[in-house]
Amino acid sequence: MPSLPRASTRLSTPASTRASTRASRGDEDRASKATSKATGLDVDTLWAMDRVGPPSLSPDGAQAVVPVTRYDMEQNRGQTSLWLLSTLGGEPRRLTQAGDKDGQPQWSPTGNDIAFIARRDQGGSKDDAAQLYLIPPDGGEARRVTDLPFGVEAFKWFPDGRRIAFISWVDPTRKGAAAQQARHQEDKDRKATGYVTEESLYRFWDHSLPMGRVPHLHVLDLETGRVRDLFEGTDYELSRAEPDTDTFDISPDGRRIAFSFDPAPTKILDHRHALAEIDVRSGRVQVLLQDGDWDFTAPCYSHAGHHLAFLASHQGHKHTMPHHIAVLDTHGNWAVLSEDWDHDVSAPLRWDEDDLGVLCLAEDRGRRHLWRFDVKTLTAFVLFEGGHAGAFALEAGTLVVLHDSVVFPPRVSVVEREGEADEQQLRRIDTFNDDTLDRLTAGRHEEVWLEGAQGDPVQMWLIYPPHFDKRKKHPLMHVIHGGPHTAFGDSWHWRWNHQVMAAQGYVVACVNYHGSSSFGHAFLDSITHRWGELELQDIEAATDWLLTQPWADRKRVFAAGGSYGGYMVAWMNGHVAPGRYQAYVCHAGCYDWQAMVANDAYHWHAKELGATYWEDPARVASQSPHHFAQHFSTPTLVIHGRMDYRVPDAQGLAYYNTLKARGIDARLLWFPDENHWILKPQNSRLWYEEFFGWLARHDRKAKKSRHG
Ligand SMILES: CSCC[C@H](NC=O)C(=O)N[C@@H](Cc1ccccc1)C(=O)O
Numbered sequence: 288m289p290s291l292p293r294a295s296t297r298l299s300t301p302a303s304t305r306a307s308t309r310a311s312r313g314d315e316d317r318a319s320k321a322t323s324k325a326t327g328l329d330v331d332t333l334w335a336m337d338r339v340g341p342p343s344l345s346p347d348g349a350q351a352v353v354p355v356t357r358y359d360m361e362q363n364r365g366q367t368s369l370w371l372l373s374t375l376g377g378e379p380r381r382l383t384q385a386g387d388k389d390g391q392p393q394w395s396p397t398g399n400d401i402a403f404i405a406r407r408d409q410g411g412s413k414d415d416a417a418q419l420y421l422i423p424p425d426g427g428e429a430r431r432v433t434d435l436p437f438g439v440e441a442f443k444w445f446p447d448g449r450r451i452a453f454i455s456w457v458d459p460t461r462k463g464a465a466a467q468q469a470r471h472q473e474d475k476d477r478k479a480t481g482y483v484t485e486e487s488l489y490r491f492w493d494h495s496l497p498m499g500r501v502p503h504l505h506v507l508d509l510e511t512g513r514v515r516d517l518f519e520g521t522d523y524e525l526s527r528a529e530p531d532t533d534t535f536d537i538s539p540d541g542r543r544i545a546f547s548f549d550p551a552p553t554k555i556l557d558h559r560h561a562l563a564e565i566d567v568r569s570g571r572v573q574v575l576l577q578d579g580d581w582d583f584t585a586p587c588y589s590h591a592g593h594h595l596a597f598l599a600s601h602q603g604h605k606h607t608m609p610h611h612i613a614v615l616d617t618h619g620n621w622a623v624l625s626e627d628w629d630h631d632v633s634a635p636l637r638w639d640e641d642d643l644g645v646l647c648l649a650e651d652r653g654r655r656h657l658w659r660f661d662v663k664t665l666t667a668f669v670l671f672e673g674g675h676a677g678a679f680a681l682e683a684g685t686l687v688v689l690h691d692s693v694v695f696p697p698r699v700s701v702v703e704r705e706g707e708a709d710e711q712q713l714r715r716i717d718t719f720n721d722d723t724l725d726r727l728t729a730g731r732h733e734e735v736w737l738e739g740a741q742g743d744p745v746q747m748w749l750i751y752p753p754h755f756d757k758r759k760k761h762p763l764m765h766v767i768h769g770g771p772h773t774a775f776g777d778s779w780h781w782r783w784n785h786q787v788m789a790a791q792g793y794v795v796a797c798v799n800y801h802g803s804s805s806f807g808h809a810f811l812d813s814i815t816h817r818w819g820e821l822e823l824q825d826i827e828a829a830t831d832w833l834l835t836q837p838w839a840d841r842k843r844v845f846a847a848g849g850s851y852g853g854y855m856v857a858w859m860n861g862h863v864a865p866g867r868y869q870a871y872v873c874h875a876g877c878y879d880w881q882a883m884v885a886n887d888a889y890h891w892h893a894k895e896l897g898a899t900y901w902e903d904p905a906r907v908a909s910q911s912p913h914h915f916a917q918h919f920s921t922p923t924l925v926i927h928g929r930m931d932y933r934v935p936d937a938q939g940l941a942y943y944n945t946l947k948a949r950g951i952d953a954r955l956l957w958f959p960d961e962n963h964w965i966l967k968p969q970n971s972r973l974w975y976e977e978f979f980g981w982l983a984r985h986d987r988k989a990k991k992s993r994h995g
Contacts, residue, residue, distance in 0.1 A: 327753040327790025330975045334358050334968045337719040339697045341678035343394045348685025352392040352401050363969045372716045374685050374701050397448035436471030441531045445541045451507045454530050456500040488554045490887045490932045493962030502530045533585045533634035538592050545586035557890045559602050560584050585634035589642045596636045596645045606894040607812045612660050628667050629807040650805035653746050653776030671702045675778030691779035694729040728753040730789035737832050740824035747829050750785040750795040760840040763833050764793040767848030767855045771802040800825035816897035818910040819858045845982050847872035861915025870985035874926040875963050878938040879913040887932045916945050922952035924981040928961035
């Protein structure tokens with residue numbers, strides 16, 4: 288981080304300017320063009336944009352397949368189909384037409400097929416659950432290759448291209464396909480809807496975990512159609528928290544599968560995972576690494592099969608410890624390699640083609656890059672500099688990245704791997720959304736560093752309205768991120784879209800307050816056991832800085848946040864002098880840490896707050912917005928979804944009821960069919976309408992005709 292005077296501003300770091308220039312010269316031009324004809328982004332245009340998902344490459348690296356989701360606002364639904372992109376040049380080609388949601392495409396190692404997961408009405412039968420399909424890349428009919436009662440959750444090809452390993456949730460007390468089928472029929476015949484459990488972990492984000500079923504690893508033989516449950520008759524299972532392909536990996540010779548698992552008999556979200564390896568033929572399991580102090584996840588075999596890279600977090604030291612790259616050899620020796628690199632590494636890992644480096648995604652000061660971590664020199668090197676790198680794929684020397692920025696949604700580019708990162712060359716291989724972006728003027732964004740709490744440098748991103756005129760006064764809006772251990776940066780958000788907000792005339796401010804990820808472990812951990820305190824000082828320091836700007840309208844200052852960001856605006860309501868902010872929007876906000884024990888991640892709170900409510904109720908209350916209700920005075924729009932199990936809607940309702948009971952101007956927007964996020968087009972349109980309408984109502988200069 289730079290050492291700072293009180294505040295320093297720059298359009299972006301020199302490095303990121305380089306990256307975004309190369310990634311998106313057209314987008315930079317668009318941002319600065321600001322012709323009087325062009326307008327900013329509106330909600331309907333946002334929903335009309337194509338949403339590109341993670342790419343998978345053909346074995347020769349010549350083509351990528353991506354899922355693309357398109358929404359229809361009037362029909363209030365989306366459809367996902369697969370598209371082929373040439374990495375050599377040429378127009379994108381749509382591969383699937385028929386499916387509703389053709390997802391997770393993976394190119395076979397032989398190059399002959401693309402496997403994907405879908406729930407289709409095809410060949411005279413309709414899938415009850417998502418199944419695996421294969422389609423040849425040169426077109427033709429997709430063919431269903433599984434017909435499993437409980438469907439397929441995620442999968443990986445075996446290197447021989449003849450088998451597929453996949454995850455399916457099965458009843459561990461039953462053996463054989465017929466027994467699982469019978470269980471499925473029993474579930475279908477059950478008339479009662481009550482959910483009965485003695486589990487500690489029984490719901491996750493927005494869904495109840497299947498009663499009495501757990502995620503097992505299976506193998507499908509494509510020639511015979513035979514499916515084997517590799518965990519049948521054992522206590523092994525994969526993580527119950529949305530298990531995906533990061534939880535296992537297949538050895539290059541196809542004989543073994545490494546997987547991470549929770550060794551404790553009773554599962555909770557925060558348990559530390561161990562690593563094991565199963566011999567595919569015999570089904571014999573060998574535990575590779577198990578240590579109560581460590582969480583081991585995301586195994587990945589080297590190409591030669593001699594090393595297993597994985598993520599290791601030293602939870603015994605502190606629960607906030609980052610995930611580091613670690614390697615295990617065939618003699619059982621393991622070591623953490625990236626210990627001196629103060630970055631939290633994300634899954635998946637992938638060995639580089641020389642087996643001397645591991646590719647990974649990791650955040651860095653509000654951005655997210657693709658890195659190569661060199662296992663000999665123990666140094667990290669940026670391969671692709673974000674903006675925001677969302678996913679990557681590497682085959683036959685071709686490296687592609689799915690990346691986005693504040694000024695463009697996710698797109699796919701080839702990263703030419705020559706020279707230093709400074710000379711990074713990107714070649715875009717899709718054209719999705721270009722026509723739409725060409726018609727728009729994007730708001731300019733920049734990064735500002737402030738002196739925040741404890742005198743520490745704190746990063747803030749500003750997104751200006753499209754036709755920003757610094758001689759005029761503008762309303763300000765804080766958009767406060769959730770987590771708390773996440774970060775805002777140079778990235779695209781489909782739900783809290785900065786461009787849509789800036790296009791309404793606000794200067795949007797996103798502060799990466801103490802506790803945010805991507806600024807090193809000490810910064811992330813600085814708020815532990817003292818939630819609210821430093822974060823508020825940072826946001827207030829940012830407001831102070833904003834109010835000194837000649838273009839800032841001091842009487843038109845707002846703050847909005849979701850989840851932990853919602854916690855922050857509720858906290859502000861109890862701690863900031865009345866009148867400093869004209870209105871708040873609290874989306875899915877955490878309001879009362881004692882009542883939050885009703886959520887799906889209740890084991891985690893005490894580690895962050897420093898106590899459970901039965902041990903030290905005063906300590907918990909001192910970090911809880913509800914405890915400061917007597918000071919609330921600022922008008923607030925409260926938004927919540929009934930299907931939110933992370934921050935149960937009782938949190939939002941308690942906040943709203945308190946505001947009403949105290950006679951404070953408040954409005955409630957409650958969605959019976961949404962979760963922590965507003966995912967349906969029409970509901971999103973309503974969300975934005977209410978959001979802007981509420982702010983306008985408390986904005987002395989807003990055009991009343993527009994917002995009622
Ligand atoms: C294992 S719990 C993970 C909590 C997660 N925070 C990540 O940094 C999260 O879901 N945060 C919510 C807010 C929240 C905070 C604490 C407890 C429940 C919810 C969010 O901001 O999205």
